[in-house]
Amino acid sequence: MPIPGIGLAKGLWLTLKALFRKPVTVMWPDEKEELAPRARGVIALSTDNCTSCMLCARECPDWCIYIEAHKVEIPTDKPGGRVRTRNELDRFDIDYGLCMYCGICVEVCPFDALYWSPAHEYGEYKIADLLHDKEKLVEWLGTVPEPPALEK
């Protein structure tokens, strides 16, 4: 039979040990944490892959993605050919004041134009500055880690 109240003593011993253990706190910003490559810090945009299909903007639960685009005609190589059209991206903004980091836009993108990046130090003093425009989102692309290698 266990001694009555031994659990209380065990708990006390555990917290006493914890009291003299080194804290696990990472003293940000003096020291930085090594984040997991899949950490959801910020969403980066690859404009080359984007077709302005608007799927991400429409799937976004809180409508924090703004897309504007216009059509451009691609001239034919041979005379008499059919003129093709392509969407040129004018505006691609993500409002990180609204974004809830669900990642549905990244999931839904059919052409891998959106990527998660673990970069997260983009706090602002004004909430309007949290609206990242196309150029800024492309900049984030540099922080996207390499995808894991394929299995052999």
Added chain:
Amino acid sequence: MIAFAVPFALWLTAKLLVALGLMLGVVLVVIWMELKWSAHIQSRVGPWYVGGRWGWAHPLAEALKFLQKEDLVPDDADDKVFRLAPYVMLAGTIATFVVIPIGPSVVARDLDIGIFYLLAVSSLSTLGVLMAGWSSGNKYSLIGGIRAGAQLIAYELPLVLALVAVAVQAGTLSLTGIVAAQATPLFHIGSTGISLPFVLSGQIIGFVVFIIASLAELNRTPFDLPMAESELTMGYVTEYSGLRFSMFFLGEYAGMVSMAAVVSTVYLGGYWLPGLSNDLLDWLGPFVLVGKIFFIVFLFIWFRWTWPRIREDQLQQLAWKWLIPLTLFNIVATATLKVVF
């Protein structure tokens, strides 16, 4: 001690200022210790930047923050009682320091009925809690206040009964007398007299019961039902803000310090440390006492960050079924031993 030529009013003011300063200083240190120790128990570092090193100025900064906040009184509140409650709470805890001796001849007032006075004024803080709960005009506050009242009724008894045994063993109700009783040699090995604090000379049951009951009296975890953040928002302090809230906050920690002072005086020998003469103790006594207070406060903090809150029925059962019979047994045993030896 000194300076009998100084007018009484001046002397009194000086005494009061020293007592309040010392008290609040110790309380701020205790608040800081709670923040720091609780952090380390949870593998955090706690306050860090305020004041440069170890965040030592954190409680001061917090007090300043509270001073700036608006003093709100709800429409439904009983205005006068609501405003008075924090003062009652704080006054009750600070008043206990009148009888606590901090040196062989350094004591604000050595009352013959020290323990009696102590118990009377320490219950005053619960009255403050009850007033706050009743007057807030808020159901959470009301339940918190009533719980505090129920807790007081249940745990005042073991508290008193534990001290009765001490009074029997010491043969006096005066706290100076109790410390002196602990300092007198119990037995002799050769020519050196060995004197033991009461916790080691027969009052171990009383000590444990007193610690448990004082935790309940102070509304500290595992007996923090009147506050119970997860059930009652903040219990009786739900409606308080600004200065009045900080007074409750200070009152809680001042209560801890005063209870710890009582425990160390009654069970751990107070200002007295073996091997030191009375002349030396007049100067070192306060430091010895504060050291013992910090030890007891460490126990309180350690218990708080280890054990979960118990249920209301468990609370009542513990008091009535276990602590009170134990203390009654303790009194009988102490009295018997006193008669035999």
